[in-house]
Amino acid sequence: MVLIWILASTILVSVISFVGVFTLFIKKRLLHEVLFYLIGFSAGALIGGAFLHLMPEALESAKGSISVFYYFILGTVIFFALERYLCWRHCHEDHCDVHAFTYLSLVGDGFHNLLDGLIIAVSYLVSTKLGIATTLAVIMHEIPQELGDFGVLIYGGFTKKKALLYNFFSALLAVVGALIGYILNDKVGSLSSVIVPVTAGGFVYIASSDLIPQIHKEKNLKNSSLAFLAFLLGIAFMALTRTFFAG
Secondary structure, eight states: OHHHHHHHHHHHHHHGGGGGGGGGSSOHHHHHHHHHHHHHHHHHHHHHHIIIIIHHHHHHHTTTOTHHHHHHHHHHHHHHHHHHHTTOOOOOSTTOOOGGGHHHHHHHHHHHHHHHHHHHHHHHHHOHHHHHHHHHHHHHHHHHHHHHHHHHHHHTTOOHHHHHHHHHHHHTHHHHHHHHHHHHHHHOTTHHHHHHHHHHHHHHHIIIIIIHHHHHTOOOHHHHHHHHHHHHHHHHHHHHHHHHHHO
16 A cells, blocks of 8 residues: 555656646746746745654654754755756756756756655655655645756757656656665665655755745845745645644
């Protein structure tokens, strides 16, 4: 049953890659506004998921051991290295600098999706409610990222069909990552006690280094305030899911 939850969640996350097609039917200005508020919401959801779901589970399983915080820091270091050296480009704005690294960007996104699948699998192996909460946090981040990624591929010279296909193949690596996580956890019982806090650190890194700075770049006070409200709603959303699944 756990494997079914894992596969269903990662397939759902993979299908989100098709959200990019909607960029073709939305006016440029409206798309920019939608993406901007989604960035705020996803930042809040990632931070809420990290501190309201992942870290409490990690502390409980580790019985309050300080090692959880070392793994949390390790997560921020790993995600920093991934972004720095694998050209992990989120491209939240419509003027991303793609040039010749379009395929390299796909490789980086593929590795990112693989990691997402691993994270989701390990979370479900800890508990179903943690798996669902982690999947929701990943989805909140994936929507603005996939919109940006699709735009990058189109701008880089891909046809619409090719961009959708390649983006989907990259997204399907989440399923591969999920299967790897499921198999490894069977063999290494302590994997979840490491992956969960590492994931929390990664979530906080993405929110604080990639997403929140995008909000700070906005000069218009009204727009930045609405994005901040979306950020708070993202945190509230994860808080509500914790209350719901605790019931």
